[in-house]
Amino acid sequence: MTTEAFNAREFRDALSSFATGVTVVTCLDANGEPVGATASSFNSVSMDPPLILWSITKTAYSADAFINAKHFVVNVLGADQTDMSNKFARSGTDKFADVEVEKGIGGVPMLPGTITCFECEAWATYDGGDHEIIVGQVKAMRSTAGSGLVFYRGAYATAEAIPTLAPVETNDVSHFIDNYLLYYLTRATHQMGDAFHQLVADDGLTTKEWRVLACLYNENSMSLAELAKRTMVDQTTLLELALGLQKHDMARVQQLDTGTKLTGTAAGQQRVVHLIADCQKAEQSALEGLDTDAAETLKAMLQRIISNTD
Ligand SMILES: Cc1cc2nc3c(=O)[nH]c(=O)nc-3n(C[C@H](O)[C@H](O)[C@H](O)COP(=O)(O)O)c2cc1C
Numbered sequence: 248m249t250t251e252a253f254n255a256r257e258f259r260d261a262l263s264s265f266a267t268g269v270t271v272v273t274c275l276d277a278n279g280e281p282v283g284a285t286a287s288s289f290n291s292v293s294m295d296p297p298l299i300l301w302s303i304t305k306t307a308y309s310a311d312a313f314i315n316a317k318h319f320v321v322n323v324l325g326a327d328q329t330d331m332s333n334k335f336a337r338s339g340t341d342k343f344a345d346v347e348v349e350k351g352i353g354g355v356p357m358l359p360g361t362i363t364c365f366e367c368e369a370w371a372t373y374d375g376g377d378h379e380i381i382v383g384q385v386k387a388m389r390s391t392a393g394s395g396l397v398f399y400r401g402a403y404a405t406a407e408a409i410p411t412l413a414p415v416e417t418n419d420v421s422h423f424i425d426n427y428l429l430y431y432l433t434r435a436t437h438q439m440g441d442a443f444h445q446l447v448a449d450d451g452l453t454t455k456e457w458r459v460l461a462c463l464y465n466e467n468s469m470s471l472a473e474l475a476k477r478t479m480v481d482q483t484t485l486l487e488l489a490l491g492l493q494k495h496d497m498a499r500v501q502q503l504d505t506g507t508k509l510t511g512t513a514a515g516q517q518r519v520v521h522l523i524a525d526c527q528k529a530e531q532s533a534l535e536g537l538d539t540d541a542a543e544t545l546k547a548m549l550q551r552i553i554s555n556t557d
Contacts, residue, residue, distance in 0.1 A: 267397070268395045270287070271285050272286050273358065274318065276316075282312040283335045283343070285332050298382055298384055307338070316355075317369055318351075318367065320366050323363035323364070325360060325394065362393040365383070410538050439529065443529055458478035462477045462511075463509060497512055
């Protein structure tokens with residue numbers, strides 16, 4: 248990257264790193280003929296009064312018409328309107344042939360299929376080097392929830408919202424609860440856990456046995472103390488439970504100098520393999536609407552909370 252001298256190509260490339268929407272601005276020329284040009288220079292200016300701007304290159308065929316127009320319409324193109332954008336970016340053609348327009352402010356054509364139309368009265372024009380900056384006051388507008396066409400790094404694109412962990416809207420009137428982390432954690436745990444614990448019970452396992460077998464899955468080993476933390480079962484109960492599993496060859500208990508060590512077995516793994524698959528399915532449906540990155544972030548956040556509160 249350089250902050251020193253740059254040539255026109257470098258300037259254009261740098262500008263193209265700023266993603267914009269795509270509009271077609273329309274007006275009538277001095278003879279009352281419709282005029283239109285594709286423009287990505289559109290932007291908001293003022294809320295009160297409601298002002299917008301765009302700029303037109305002074306060498307454009309339609310520059311005079313726009314500079315002198317009393318009214319113009321900014322047609323914001325939808326994601327499926329690249330053809331319309333290309334049509335109005337081509338100079339010297341009959342751009343309105345085959346386009347069914349509606350008449351807006353001052354008889355200015357409004358294009359079909361757009362997501363938003365701003366009907367403007369000319370407010371001011373300013374010299375902007377090789378462009379003329381045109382400011383308009385929005386007198387009327389219509390807008391839909393459709394997805395807009397994007398222009399980014401010299402190519403058309405569509406905009407995808409970045410998923411966030413924003414809470415789902417709730418009608419709950421209790422403001423404290425609405426903002427209380429433990430409420431969300433507990434409720435999510437209950438909602439995810441209740442149905443699953445029923446599956447475990449139907450399978451003839453207690454929740455504690457399931458937790459031990461899941462932690463020791465893949466013939467995993469860990470100390471009694473560590474397993475107690477992971478299963479949230481106290482060490483005495485846990486040891487009894489592990490010795491019971493050992494009788495059925497579903498876990499191995501070893502007394503070492505360093506303490507008690509527990510290890511999973513192939514039989515233990517076999518006992519819960521189908522429940523693990525059910526778990527993964529339930530997790531997928533609980534995470535619906537979050538992409539993989541968001542799901543990983545959520546897990547990393549929960550790990551942090553677990554370590555902060557350990
Ligand atoms: C995506 C895109 C954005 C554009 N944005 C602008 C713009 O903001 N201002 C401008 O003067 N020309 C812009 N152009 C180029 C004009 O659309 C093009 O010069 C057009 O030929 C002008 O019409 P005219 O020559 O019939 O007046 C853009 C073109 C494309 C494809």
